[in-house]
Amino acid sequence: MELKNLQESWDSFPEVSMEERPVLSSDLEQIVVRNPLSDAFYLKNKILFRIIIGSLLLLYNIYHLRALYRYGGPDMDQQVLLFFLLAYFVYFHIRLLLFADYPTLLGLQLIPFLQKIETIMDKYIFSFGILSVLSGFYTLMLFGKVFYFSRGGSSPVLLENGVYKWLIIIFLSVSFYILFLHTLIPKYKKLLEAVRKYKVGIGARPQKK
Amino acid sequence: MFFVFLGQKRLVSLRKQKDIDNYQLSHFMQIFTSHLFRDPLPMTIKNPYHMNNSLKKEGPDQDLRSLLKSQHKRVYSICRFFANNYREHQKLFADIISAASQSIRFRRGNDSKQVLLLRACINMAALHSICLDMQPNTDRSIQFKSPDYQKNMVQFRTRIGQISDYEKMRLFLGFQSTSEIGIEDLVGPLPSKVVPSEGVKKNFIPYLKEKLVWS
Numbered sequence: 427m428e429l430k431n432l433q434e435s436w437d438s439f440p441e442v443s444m445e446e447r448p449v450l451s452s453d454l455e456q457i458v459v460r461n462p463l464s465d466a467f468y469l470k471n472k473i474l475f476r477i478i479i480g481s482l483l484l485l486y487n488i489y490h491l492r493a494l495y496r497y498g499g500p501d502m503d504q505q506v507l508l509f510f511l512l513a514y515f516v517y518f519h520i521r522l523l524l525f526a527d528y529p530t531l532l533g534l535q536l537i538p539f540l541q542k543i544e545t546i547m548d549k550y551i552f553s554f555g556i557l558s559v560l561s562g563f564y565t566l567m568l569f570g571k572v573f574y575f576s577r578g579g580s581s582p583v584l585l586e587n588g589v590y591k592w593l594i595i596i597f598l599s600v601s602f603y604i605l606f607l608h609t610l611i612p613k614y615k616k617l618l619e620a621v622r623k624y625k626v627g628i629g630a631r632p633q634k635k
Numbered sequence: 636m637f638f639v640f641l642g643q644k645r646l647v648s649l650r651k652q653k654d655i656d657n658y659q660l661s662h663f664m665q666i667f668t669s670h671l672f673r674d675p676l677p678m679t680i681k682n683p684y685h686m687n688n689s690l691k692k693e694g695p696d697q698d699l700r701s702l703l704k705s706q707h708k709r710v711y712s713i714c715r716f717f718a719n720n721y722r723e724h725q726k727l728f729a730d731i732i733s734a735a736s737q738s739i740r741f742r743r744g745n746d747s748k749q750v751l752l753l754r755a756c757i758n759m760a761a762l763h764s765i766c767l768d769m770q771p772n773t774d775r776s777i778q779f780k781s782p783d784y785q786k787n788m789v790q791f792r793t794r795i796g797q798i799s800d801y802e803k804m805r806l807f808l809g810f811q812s813t814s815e816i817g818i819e820d821l822v823g824p825l826p827s828k829v830v831p832s833e834g835v836k837k838n839f840i841p842y843l844k845e846k847l848v849w850s
Contacts, residue, residue: 429809435791436810439715440783462733462759464766525849532758533738533751535823536804539758545849620765628761628801628825 462532466617467543469550473523476553480516483560487512504591508563515556522549540625547618554606562599566591699739699748703732706752709811710735713756715788716803717763720778731759750820753813757804757821764800801825 461468487509494502526546534542710731718724735755739748746754767773777792779785795806805818 432791432794432806433810435787435794439787439791440781460729460733462730462737462755463762467762529737529741530743532734532755533742533746534758535754535821536757536761537823537825539754540761549849616769617765620769624761624765624768624800627799628822 463528466613468528469546470523470526470528473519473526473550476557477516477519477523480512480519484509484512484516501591503588504563504595508560511556511560511563515553515560518549518553518556522546522553525549536628537625540621540628544618544621544625547614547621551611551614551618554611555603558602558606559599561602562595562597565598565602566595699736702739702748702752703735706749707732709752710756712810713760713807715791716807717760717800719775721780723763724779727759727763730763731756734759749813750816753808753811753816754821756807760804761800 487505491502491505491509493499494505499505526542531539531542710728713731714724714727718727735752738751738755742748742751767775777785777788779788795803798806801822804822808816808818808821
């Protein structure tokens with residue numbers, strides 16, 4: 427009975443008035459298709475940017491490793507680890523981009539669509555961990571260069587000592603992760619929680635608000 | 636800048652040729668360079684295709700524009716359930732049209748255009764709800780300028796009460812009288828409410844599988 431009343435109410439619904447109708451049927455031809463996903467849901471450009479930067483750094487790292495291999499150098503172990511990290515970083519983001527498959531994302535069923543968005547967000551948040559480790563490495567290298575030029579060609583002993591060097595890298599990586607945790611990550615975490623909550627609540631009984 | 640230079644150079648060389656009939660390529664270059672660098676040069680480029688796929692090389696099987704024009708009332712209908720004012724209504728409508736256009740253009744598999752349109756409606760409505768939930772201080776009262784529409788919206792919302800979005804989607808589908816398309820086609824399998832028992836540790840292999848295989 428209630429459904430019948432609703433149907434009657436639905437059928438008697440007026441058209442939206444001309445001033446309120448967002449787009450007229452004839453105007454549909456003029457609509458330029460834009461990206462329907464909002465900034466936080468659409469990570470394609472950010473992932474692409476990271477892939478490009480990561481690939482460039484990887485190429486430079488390979489060149490540097492080659493030079494170290496031929497002529498020798500003190501930080502071979504650091505560069506080898508950096509190579510693996512960068513390779514994983516690029517692989518991870520390419521995989522994420524292929525997984526996201528943004529052009530077909532909106533054609534999925536609702537639950538798989540939400541699950542996919544959830545996974546993308548989750549992995550993107552995880553990627554900040556790798557990013558913070560890379561930031562640690564490159565900040566130390568930057569410090570090394572700054573010291574090298576400011577002291578007229580001699581690098582500090584602290585950076586040449588293996589144990590201290592690794593401790594500084596760990597300290598910088600953790601610091602960067604804490605920085606990301608308080609600046610960039612909360613936005614994505616909030617979104618991830620909202621998507622999860624919605625997905626769980628989608629099949630729930632009438633909500634009491 | 637190198638790519639812009641290459642793009643522009645390519646355009647100039649094309650224009651020099653007398654038989655410039657490759658309309659699509661020149662537009663592609665313009666759109667490509669402007670999208671890549673957020674229009675660094677003062678170019679006023681209009682998208683020549685809009686939502687129309689009739690200019691595609693392989694030829695249209697069914698004009699997307701015609702489909703959306705014939706089906707746009709369905710998009711209005713879902714907005715009745717999820718939009719509370721004109722601004723939301725306008726944004727949701729444009730988002731759904733864009734989403735439907737995108738998913739129909741890049742479709743894979745055997746899903747029909749009708750199904751993809753309805754999925755775009757439901758997915759964008761869900762995202763709209765999620766965004767609204769993230770802004771707890773948003774005014775959710777119904778505010779439309781047209782008195783008739785406002786009255787009907789208030790009555791309709793009062794009648795349906797505080798139902799879940801899933802129920803709204805079911806109602807929407809019911810009102811659209813699409814007997815061949817079920818709610819399962821649009822929503823998919825609902826997540827099971829199985830509560831993992833405490834104290835049971837995951838074995839190494841399932842844990843690794845969960846981490847490595849994204850689903």
